[in-house]
Amino acid sequence: MRLPTLRRTRPAEPGILTGTARLDRRTKRLVGRLRPGEIAVIDHVDIDRVAADSLVAVGVAAVLNAKPSISGRYPNLGPQVLVEAGITLLDDLGEGVFQQIREGDSVRVEGNTVFVRGEPVAHGVRQDGDTIAKAMLDAREGLSVQLEAFAANTMEYLKQERELLLDGVGVPDIKTQISGRHCLIVVRGYDYKADLDVLRPYIREFKPVLIGVDGGADALVEAGYTPDMIIGDMDSVTDDVLRCGAEVVVHAYPDGRAPGLDRVHQLGVSGITFPAAATSEDIAMLLADEKGATLIVAVGTHATLVEFLDKGRGGMASTFLTRLRVGGKLVDAKGVSRLYRQSISGSSLLLLVLSAIAAMAAAVAVSTVGKAYLSLAAEWWDDVMFHLQRLF
Secondary structure (H helix, E strand, O other): OOOOOOOOOOOOOOOEEEEEEEEOOOHHHHHOOOOOOOEEEEOOOOOOHHHHHHHHHHOOOEEEEOOOOOOOOOOOOHHHHHHHOOOEEEEOOOOOHHHHOOOOOEEEEEOOEEEEOOEEEEEOEEEOHHHHHHHHHHHHOOHHHHHHHHHHHHHHHHHHHHHHHHHOOOOOOOOOOOOOOEEEEEOOOOOHHHHHHHOHHHHHHHOOEEEEEOHHHHHHHHOOOOOOEEEEOOOOOOHHHHOOOOEEEEEEOOOOOOHHHHHHHHOOOOEEEEEOOOOHHHHHHHHHHHOOOOEEEEEOOOOOHHHHHHHOOHHHHHHHHHHHHHHHHEEEOOOHHHHOOOOOOHHHHHHHHHHHHHHHHHHHHHOHHHHHHHHHHHHHHHHHHHHHHHHO
């Protein structure tokens, strides 16, 4: 497997940095509350690239991690993204940081130490380009172990969900009409914004069923669309989007428990459950396939081993089998924004419009009908000027 080449950066200066602290053990929940210049306090082993991209987009000044940002299980890309964006990363601070720091506290980071109200409350490891490069090199050696665990998880999932995978047993009945249509499934994964933007002509022409997987529903709304369906455990989709009128399918545990269903009902939204051991993006594909979609276009979904591990779930093994099940219906739009970019600039478009106007004017000027209209226009203009001269 070819892994991204790590670009070494200059070590961050151990200067003093201050900001307001925002805390949450779930990074994707915290991102919704963060503001530029604030300090994120998280509990995130192996920060993945999607989480890092969201923190960079918010514009945080620093990230304080109670856990190791790179544990050595595999070469996760999140810490590299944060450091290259100029964000201070201090990790392995310990569980006590969540007791020592409160929401809204003014926090000072100096070197490897965190201060609150002038008192040191935690010490950690300050990451820079060199420390991350070394940790990533060591983590590459852990890929073989993770590959074995991934294979074992895949076999276990096949035993648990063979009826769902082979015969579609357990797929719920839905109101949304999918049979004979395309489905666009959006997950908040790598490059989802750019890929979704490039797909605008496709969406406009084919009008596919728009399915948002948890926060992917927010991504569709942010892009100007209204999702037809929202599928997931409902831990990262916002309240307003849940109320948008889309059909809601709550991802439940195999035993039928669905914690997200309570939240849906509290918002006054009806929802059905889909019990499965797979991930939410996988059950979205399985549902679309079982209900007769002619084509499934996936945005932001996971496809490589590193991405599976980056997702941080043993259940990501289901993705491999789901893709085998869906087969030729699936078109993965990952990276389409890098493959194809619209190259028409504003100046080129203006020149094209002016050229069209000039061509139309020339055609009117040389035709018999055009000359007659020009003569009438000239007489009208003379009348207007004559009346204006009489007024003044």
